[in-house]
Amino acid sequence: MSGLKLPARLRTDGARAAWVSMSPALRAESAQVLAAAGREVRLSARELTDFDSSALSLLLSAARQCTEQGVSLKLDDAPQKLRELARVYGVAELLWPPAAA
Template identity: 60%
Template structure:
C-alpha cells in the first residue's frame, strides 16, 4: 500500500508527483499481475496540505484508470474530505459514498 506523506504543499508537488507516479505504475503492475483491480493509498499521515493534494489525487486516479486499476484512498482526514467537497471533486475521488475514504 502506498502512503501519502504528512505534508503536501504546492512547492513540493512536482517532486511528489514524479515519485508518486513511478510508485503507482509499479504498484499497479503488481496488482494487475496478481489479478487485482484496486490500488490503495493511505492518507492517514496527511496533516498539512493545500488544494494541490486534490490535483495529485485526481491525477493518480486518472493514471490508475489508464493502468487498469481503481484508486482507493484510505484513512482520509476529515479536512481533506471537506476540501474535496468544497472544490466539487469528492464524488470523483470517493464515488462509492462520502464515508468511503474512512477505510481501515
C-alpha cells in the same frame, strides 16, 4: 494493503516533487495489482496533516493514472479536512465514488 502513502505535508511548493516520486510507484503498484488479478491500488492518507488544494490535484492525477492502467485508486484514512476540501472543489465523488447499488 499496499505500502503506498501520502507524505505528511503536501502543499503547492512540494506537489511536483511528490508527483515525480509517486507516479512511478503507482505504475509499479498497478502492475503488481493487475498481475495478482486485483482491481484496486490502495493509497494511505493517514500521515497527511498539512495540505492545500494541490493535494487534490495530485490525487486526481493519481486516480487518472490508475484508471489508464486498468485499476482504480482507493484512498484510505483520508483526513476529514481533505474530504471537505474535495467536496468544496466539487471533486469528492471522483476521489470517493459512491458505492455501487
